[in-house]
Amino acid sequence: MEYKNSMGSRIQVREIKRKSLFPTLFSKLLTLYLSILVVTFIFFFAIFSxxxxxxxxxxxxxxxxxQAKLIASEYQEVGSMKQSLQKTLERVFLRVEVLDSYLDATTWIVDRDYNMVVASGKQDSMMMDRKLANPEVIQEVFKGNVISQQTGFEQYFATPVLTVGYPIILGNQIEYALFIHTPMPQIQKIIDEVRDxxxxxxxxxxxIIFxxxxxxxxQMTKPLKQMNQIAKKIANGDFEKRVSIDGEDEISQLGxxxxxxxxxxxxxxxxxxxxxxxxxxxxxxxxxSIQGFVTAILDGTIPPEKHEKYLRIVLNESQRMIKMTNDILELNKMEEGNLPLKKMEFDIHEMIRDLLDNFEQVTKEKEVKVNVILDKKDQMVFADPEKIARVVQNLLDNAFKFVNKQGTIEVETVAKQHKIWVYIRNSGPAIPEEEQKNIWERFYKADLSRGKDKKGMGIGLVIVKETMKQHNEELGIISKEGEMVTFYFTLSKI
Known part of the structure; x- marks a missing residue:
């Protein structure tokens, strides 16, 4: 982009746009969902593991x-059932072999002098009759406690082991301590297999989830891309394009x-x-008309004695053009908020009576009957009198414009709580329902209006709408076949 500094020199400024790491909504959604998925799975994997x-x-x-309890119970039967020690040891060795095979365990039986009585597995020959150097652990078992620990016998094994100690009672005295050792790598192997x-x-x-x-x-971003393309076409003036709607979610609602x-x-x-x-x-x-009359006057087609007549016609036509231009300018200022309200107290009934006097000529031409039904003689309201006068004028002008010959115009006011409701009705053709909401549009002008009146541009009702919108008051129309067309609005009464 190019700018001028205070000295008048031209300065080139290059706009730098940072490239986004995720330029599209699709990439953002995909990254977000995958991040949530990965973090969730890692979290649950760690917890489960x-x-x-x-x-x-x-x-x-x-x-x-x-198993230690079962082995200990075999020894207890020696005293209680008078069984021979030999048979008991046979069953003990059989159970120890099964245990060693199932858990890859090593079983020790130690007497009260810490000497090894039974040792299974690879250490049976080396450990037999050997005195153990772990008195604290052994003493704990001889006190009658069942122990479980993963330390204390490192000097006897090449790998860490899980050790269980269990007392063997003969008679009423603890004679032996039973120790079962299972290698922790064997346990960890099973755990690792499950983890795999x-x-x-x-x-x-x-x-699958990816x-x-x-x-x-x-699927989510596809309609958004379509909307983006259609929005660009709409921006270029192609208003016939439409988005395909499938569903009732927020994206469909946006479409x-x-x-x-x-x-x-x-x-x-x-x-x-x-x-x-x-x-x-x-x-x-x-x-x-102006061009024709002025040309005729200048070239002498119109004699001097008729100049005044045709100059008045030219003046009227000029005034009509000025009114059209002023209406457009006023409407623009109202919509832009450049015409602030000047609210004050005034008598709405007096205003209605004064404005009705302006329609005396058209009343006679159309032979119209005018009924004025006011709530009471005087009614003070708080609003912008100049703008409200324009509203009443436009609505009366609209009513007299479309009233049928020898028809009826009716103006009524009704007080309801803190509001005054003003109704302006006219007999004549009803306004079709499909046109009732369009008559308030800025660029809308029904063909019926053009056929009946050549003096307006169809923006009088738009000015009415904008004025009542500024006052935060109600405005509406009631039109049904066979009934009078009714326009109404409200004002705050004093």
Missing amino acids: NAFQKYYVDYTENIMIK ILMKAVFITTS VLIYFMSK SSLNYMAGELDKIEANRKSFIANVSHDMRSPLT
């Missing part, structure tokens, strides 16, 4: 304690709003073209 590890260690420990299975399941699930997220994001906007813009554009055509027609008629 730690929970399973604790569960499996506790599960193995419970099995070891249960879980990781594969997570990977497969993530892949595909679903990808197509879901595509419906875009279609509604396109329809309204199309209608406004049509009314604008009609307005321009109407203005051109209304302006051309007085200009043609």
Whole structure:
């Protein structure tokens, strides 16, 4: 872009646009969903993995304690059932072998002097009759406690072990301490296998969800892309394009709003073209008359004694053009908020009576009957008197314009709580329902208006609408076949 500094020199300024890491809504949605998915799976994987590890260690420990209890019960039967020690040891060794095979465990039985009585597994020959160097742990078992720990016997094993200690009672005295050792790597191996299975399941699930997220994001952003393209076409003046609506979600509602906007813009554009055509027609008629009369006066076609008559016609046509121009300018200022209200107290009934006097000529020409039904003689209201006078004038002008010959005009006021309702009615043709909402549009002018009146441009009711909108008052129309057409508005009474 190019600018001038205070010295008049031209300065070139280049706009720098930062490239976004995620330039499209699709990439943002996809990244967001995938980030949530990955973080969620990592979080639950970590929790499940730690929970399973604790569960499996506790599960193995419970099995070891249960087996230790069974082995201890075999020794107890020696005293209670008079069984031989040899048979008892046979059953103990058989159970120890099963335990060693199932858990890859090592089983020790230690006497009260800390000497090894039974040692299974690879250490049976090395550990037999050997005195153990862990008196604190052994003493704890001989006190009658069941222990479970993952430390204390490192010097006897190449890898960490899970150890369970259980007292063996013969008679009423603890004679032996039973220790079962299971290698922690064996336990960890099972845990790692479960983690691998879980990781594969997570990977497969993530892949499936990724595909679903990808197509879901595509499906969500597809109508938005279409809306973007159609919005650009609407911006270029192509109001006939519409968005395909499928569903009732927020995106579909946005598409419906875009279609509604396109329809309204199309209608406004049509009314604008009609307005321009109407203005051109209304302006051309007085200009043609002015040009014709002035030319005729200048070239002598119109004799001097008739100059005054035709100059008055030229003056009237000029005044009509000025009124048209002033109406357009006033409407623009009202819509832009450049015409502030000047509210004060005034008598609305007196205003209505004064304005009705302006229609005495048309009343006689159309042989119209005028009924005035006022709530009371005087009624003070608080509003902008100049603008309200314009409202009443425009509504009366509209009523006299469309009233049928020998018809009826009725003006009524009704007091309701803190409001005064003003009704202006006229007999004659009803306004079709489809046109009732259009008569308030800026560029709308029904063909009926052009056929009956050549003096207006169809913006009188728009000025009425904008004025009542500024006053925050109600304005409406009631028109049914066979009934009088009624325009009404409200004012705040004093």
